[in-house]
Structures are given as structure tokens and as C-alpha cells.
Amino acid sequence: MTPTFASNFDALSGWRTALGQRLAELSRYLAEHDLTDAPANESLAALAHRLSGEKLVVAFVAEFSRGKSELINAIFFADAGKRVLPATPGRTTMCPVELAYDPEEPPTLSLLPIMTRLEGLSLSELRAQPKAWKHVELNVKVPDELSQALTEVMRTRWVTVDEARTLGFWDDEQHGDNPPLDDEGRVEVPEWRHALINYPHPLLKQGLVVLDTPGLNAIGAEPELTLSLLPSAHATVFILGADTGVTKSDMAIWRDHLDTHNLSRFVVLNKIDALIDPLATPAQVAGQIESQRRATARTLDIPPERVFPLSARQALAARVAGDAEGLAASRLTELEDALSAQLLPQRRQVLQQVVDHAVNDVHTHVSRRLGDSRRQLAEQMLELRGIRGKSGAKVRLMLDRVAEETAEFELCTTRLQALRAVHSRMLKDTLVGLSSDRLREEVGRMQAEMSASLLNLGAKKAFTGLCGRLRGLLVAAQRNGNEVRDMLAASFTKLNAEFGFGLTLPRGPELDRYSGELALIERNYVQYLGLTQALRLSQPKFMEQFRRMLVSKLRVVFENASGELELWSKGASAQVDSQLRERRRSFRRRREALERIQSASGELEQRLAEIEAQDQRLQQFLARVNELTQALRDAQRSSTGEEDVDLMRLDLPLDDEPVPVLLRHARA
Numbered sequence: 001m002t003p004t005f006a007s008n009f010d011a012l013s014g015w016r017t018a019l020g021q022r023l024a025e026l027s028r029y030l031a032e033h034d035l036t037d038a039p040a041n042e043s044l045a046a047l048a049h050r051l052s053g054e055k056l057v058v059a060f061v062a063e064f065s066r067g068k069s070e071l072i073n074a075i076f077f078a079d080a081g082k083r084v085l086p087a088t089p090g091r092t093t094m095c096p097v098e099l100a101y102d103p104e105e106p107p108t109l110s111l112l113p114i115m116t117r118l119e120g121l122s123l124s125e126l127r128a129q130p131k132a133w134k135h136v137e138l139n140v141k142v143p144d145e146l147s148q149a150l151t152e153v154m155r156t157r158w159v160t161v162d163e164a165r166t167l168g169f170w171d172d173e174q175h176g177d178n179p180p181l182d183d184e185g186r187v188e189v190p191e192w193r194h195a196l197i198n199y200p201h202p203l204l205k206q207g208l209v210v211l212d213t214p215g216l217n218a219i220g221a222e223p224e225l226t227l228s229l230l231p232s233a234h235a236t237v238f239i240l241g242a243d244t245g246v247t248k249s250d251m252a253i254w255r256d257h258l259d260t261h262n263l264s265r266f267v268v269l270n271k272i273d274a275l276i277d278p279l280a281t282p283a284q285v286a287g288q289i290e291s292q293r294r295a296t297a298r299t300l301d302i303p304p305e306r307v308f309p310l311s312a313r314q315a316l317a318a319r320v321a322g323d324a325e326g327l328a329a330s331r332l333t334e335l336e337d338a339l340s341a342q343l344l345p346q347r348r349q350v351l352q353q354v355v356d357h358a359v360n361d362v363h364t365h366v367s368r369r370l371g372d373s374r375r376q377l378a379e380q381m382l383e384l385r386g387i388r389g390k391s392g393a394k395v396r397l398m399l400d401r402v403a404e405e406t407a408e409f410e411l412c413t414t415r416l417q418a419l420r421a422v423h424s425r426m427l428k429d430t431l432v433g434l435s436s437d438r439l440r441e442e443v444g445r446m447q448a449e450m451s452a453s454l455l456n457l458g459a460k461k462a463f464t465g466l467c468g469r470l471r472g473l474l475v476a477a478q479r480n481g482n483e484v485r486d487m488l489a490a491s492f493t494k495l496n497a498e499f500g501f502g503l504t505l506p507r508g509p510e511l512d513r514y515s516g517e518l519a520l521i522e523r524n525y526v527q528y529l530g531l532t533q534a535l536r537l538s539q540p541k542f543m544e545q546f547r548r549m550l551v552s553k554l555r556v557v558f559e560n561a562s563g564e565l566e567l568w569s570k571g572a573s574a575q576v577d578s579q580l581r582e583r584r585r586s587f588r589r590r591r592e593a594l595e596r597i598q599s600a601s602g603e604l605e606q607r608l609a610e611i612e613a614q615d616q617r618l619q620q621f622l623a624r625v626n627e628l629t630q631a632l633r634d635a636q637r638s639s640t641g642e643e644d645v646d647l648m649r650l651d652l653p654l655d656d657e658p659v660p661v662l663l664r665h666a667r668a
Helices: 005-032 038-053 068-076 114-119 123-127 143-154 161-167 216-221 223-232 248-258 282-300 312-321 324-330 332-385 392-410 412-432 436-452 459-499 512-528 531-536 540-599 603-636 658-667
Strands: 056-062 097-100 108-113 134-137 156-159 187-190 192-198 208-214 235-241 265-270 307-309
Touching: 005 038, 005 068, 005 332, 005 603, 038 332, 038 540, 056 068, 056 223, 056 248, 056 332, 068 208, 068 235, 068 265, 068 312, 068 332, 108 114, 108 143, 114 161, 114 192, 123 223, 123 540, 134 143, 143 192, 156 161, 161 187, 208 223, 223 248, 223 512, 223 540, 235 248, 235 332, 265 282, 265 332, 282 307, 307 332, 312 324, 324 332, 332 540, 332 603, 392 412, 392 540, 412 459, 412 540, 436 459, 436 540, 459 512, 459 540, 512 540, 540 603
Parallel strands: 056 208, 056 235, 097 192, 235 265, 265 307
Antiparallel strands: 097 208, 108 134, 108 192, 156 187
16 A cells, blocks of 8 residues: 555654664763763753654544544554544534543543633643543553543533533524524533543554544634644644535634644545445546535635545545555545645654754864863873973973963953853843743733723734733843843953863854744734634633633743743853863863872873873764764754755864864974
8 A cells, every 4th residue: 555644654753763862872972971061961851852752733623523533543543443533423522632642641531521611720731630630541452442431522411501601612692603402401512621542552652643623612612722732733634524515614613713824734525425426427426526625725715735535434444454446545645645745844854953953052062172172182292292301390390380370260260250140140131021920910911901891802902912012022032142142252252362261152042933933822812812702701710711821821932932041041151160170170180290290200201191092082082973963964864865965064173273283283
């Protein structure tokens, strides 16, 4: 059979695993030989965590009875030989479901009761409260028991209209969208607010996360779905019925929740097998399918190439039976090819850029550190070569000179203390605007502005104002960060000139991407804050849930921006401490060597030999680091066909020319 999305995703995961192994080898070597400082180690650890914990989120969105669960089964879980998700006629998945895998937890179905909506807590907050969920252990070895356990996501309850209104499933302004009443005037609502399935499927183990979202009412009643989970998905698959086309409720979902400029949107016209007519020729049926495809594209205002007619039921049956002809007839592979061609290379490119930056920074750091050590060895070698055949008085003179240089160097401590004080104060001032207190203050101001308007009809304007102020805080933080870097650059230049340091600044903090994340949040929320949601926000419990969710979402952006500033600052200052320790150690070694030479005439040649050996050892370190970083880059580019120039010239000297020249003179 042709490659599937599953097999292509498996290849991407294998590439990530290979990268992780190369990175672990590099990190282990650097740690064993003490070639990095704490910030560099943190950067490598963060990169390793990113590679091993990278998630690929694919969200499936549809109204009821569109075959969404069957499509998920066909694409991801056909190799299980059965339906993992319940897929029966009528309504199946009643609440949003996330399928993922956490190796630290047993296979479990976790269910969040629908009544937790009355508490005003957001989903992100409740995820950290295991006691709020009902947990059902899954027996993955017995298919019938597994399927039976997963049918729990279909459970519903009957509530009064008032309860349905409070829970968000009844809208007095949109009667046509409300669910039907039973004979007792009750409304059927989901028993569960959210479901998490921890399932040890190979794809889920490799980082795939599948988000299954049911129906317009369920999406509209849970703002976190629209404002957090769906926008964070790397791809969104919107399922329609080929026999019905775009219905009114389908259009409402598309318009209110999916109509963004995100290119990773795929529209599926499912159930094309329902269009087969025994009185029509295959060509006529194909023409009807193509006509429906183009009509759907026009209605949704997207290119026809983004609409994929298929039969999920036929595809699943063909996959389970190993029927290549049936799979081709289902046309599922066209969607899988599109997912693979667009989504997977995007994720790989993102990881490649992350690896490029991290490895380049670490390599530069190690090269500078080894270069500084070699420079000091070269100075010692020249010094010792100069006293060959000299008298004891010459050695004593050299000892006095080392003592004077040590005393002069120690004068830098006062300068360094002043530098640390200024640096700490400037960094503290920079981080104030990114603090949680400042964020809560700004969100509180937005909430007050919303409440001041009639029925919260000014919600969109208040939120836009909040985003403008937050964007200003990020811009101010970037400007202040640049000022900190300029201050350190000037100070480092003076320290290098006056005290022989080899200090260099890493790339400055880059906060532009956090402004981009804020813009994405703003776009999603502005789309969400229409008239219907403004009326909902007039309800205190709904407003509190909205506020908590918003603060949680924004806090991630600001904490990440603050963390980047702090990590950059730590990396800049750590090399000062590292070089200070190394220079003091160098002065001590010089003094001890001269003292040994003074007491024993044979010590001079021995010390020269030791320095030669140390320099060769440093060169071996550098050669090995070059080898490991090159292997990491080779693994990064494997199977891509890339022939572009390496961004990191691993064959360059440690510095410009001074160190090799100095060593050649010392050995002459």
C-alpha cells in the first residue's frame, strides 16, 4: 500500500529520535569535560525536552453525524484492527475528547463532569486537579472491554431549560440553534465537559495528539475550545456530509470558529459512498462528487484543492482488511497526502530552526571558552620559554611579575560588582512589565471596561484595548532588553581591554515571536467576541471562566518572554564568573609552576611539556565537539535533500588568528 499519514508521521518521529540521540551524545561529552556553564546546559536540556516532548495536534471538527470519529479511526487507528473511538449512527462523541499518551500514567479514560462549568474554573486549571475528574482504567489488551469503556464519552443527562442555559447549552436569542425538548420540557446535554484518553498507541507515543470536538453547541459552550485548543492545533480537519453539503449549523461552526487565515485547514466531504447510485454510471457519480466539492469550496471561500471528498467507513474497512483497491476507492489517501505534504514538513522545519540556533550558540560558547584557555596556555608557554637558561633571580623576577599581574587583575572585582548591580537593576526593571501582577492588573481593567458597557456589548473594544497595552509591554521589554545588551557590550569591551577577558555577548533577547503569539490570541478572541458571546459574558460565572482562561493563556506568553530574558541575562553574566574563575586558576598555576621551577631545575621542561599536553587536550576537545555538532547537523538534514551551506562553519579556527599564531611562536 502507499505511505499513509501514520507511516510519514512515524518517519518524522524517527528523525526526532535520531536528533535526540545525537544531542544527548553532545550534551554528555560537554558535561563530562566541563566545557559548558549552567545556562548552556539549560539550553541543551530545553532542546532535548523539546525534541522528546514535541506534540503534533490535529483537531477534527464537525457537527453530529458527519462521520468524524470514523475518519479518526481510519487515519490513525486502522492498524488496531477495530474502531478505537465509538462510531455508530447518530450522535456518538458528546463531549470534546483528546487522545494522547503519557508514559507516566496507565491507560486511562479521564472524564470531567459537565457541572464543573458552574464553578467558573477553566479547563487548564482543572487539568491540574485530578480529583475533579472521573478516571476509568482501560484494558487495552481486550478490545471489547476497551470499546465498551470508551462508550462513556457518549453519555448524556437531561436537565431543565434553566440548567441548560446556565451550562451554556441554551440561548434565548438563538432559538433555532437550541436542542429539542423532551415531553417533560427537558434538554439533553453531555454528561461530561471534557474527556482525556491516555492510550498507548504507537502514534500517540510519538507525540500525536488528536482533538475530537463535537457539534456547534458543545464548541460554543466551551470558550477554551475556540480560544485555546483549536487555535493551538497544528492542523484542523472540518468534516461535512457529502450528501448534505454545507448546512446552516456547519456554516455557523466555520464562520464563528474556523474561518481564519490558517493555511492548515482541511475540509472533508465524507460519506461519498452515499452518493453511489445504481442507476447512474461511475462517471456521473464522479461528476456529482466534483460538483459538490466545488460548491462547498465556493460556500466556504476556499480553494477546491482544500476540499477532500472521501468515505471514512470504506477506508477503515479497507485498511482493516488490507484491501488496496477499496482504500483507493475511498479516496482517503488524497487527504493523507495533503496532511503529510504540508503539516509534517512544517513541524520539521520549525525543529530544524530551533536546533540550528541552539547548537550554534553552544558551539560558539564552547569555542570561545576553549579559545580563551588556549590563549592563556600560550602566554604561559612564552613566559616559560623566556626563562630557559636564566638565573634564579630571573625566576624570582617572574614570580614578582605574576604577583603584580594578579593584584592588577583583582582590581576588576570592584568593576564587576558595579556591573552586576547595574545589570540586576536594569533586568528587574525590564521584567516588571512582564510580571503576573501586571498582567492581572491589565485583565482586570479590561473586565471593568466590559462591565461598564450595556450587556457587555463593548467586550470586543475592551479586549482590543487590552491587547494593545500588552503589546506595548512586550515592545518596552524588548527595548529595555536591548539597552541591557548595549550596556553589557560596552562593559565587556572595557573589561576585555583592561583585564584581558575574552567576554562576548550572545544574541540579544528576541521577543518578536511573543508579540506574534499575542496577535494570534487577539485574532481568535476578537472573532469569538461577537454579539452572542457578549451576551453570555453578562453572566457572572461565564465571565469568571472567560477571565481565568484568558489570564491562563496570556500568562504562558508573558512567562515565556520573561524566561527568555532571564535565560539570556544568565548566559551573559555566567561567562563573566566562568572566566573570572579560570583566570584566577591560571594565575595560581603560573605561580605554582614558577615556585616549583625555582626549587628544582628540572621542573621547567616538565612544566612546558604539561602545557603542551594541556593544549593538545583542548584541541582534542574542540575536534570532538566539532565532530559531534556536525553529526547532529547531519542527522537534522538527513533525508531532506538539502544542499544549502552550513550556517555554522565548524572548520574555522577558535578565534580569528591570534591563538594559533601565538602558539606557533611559543613552540618555536
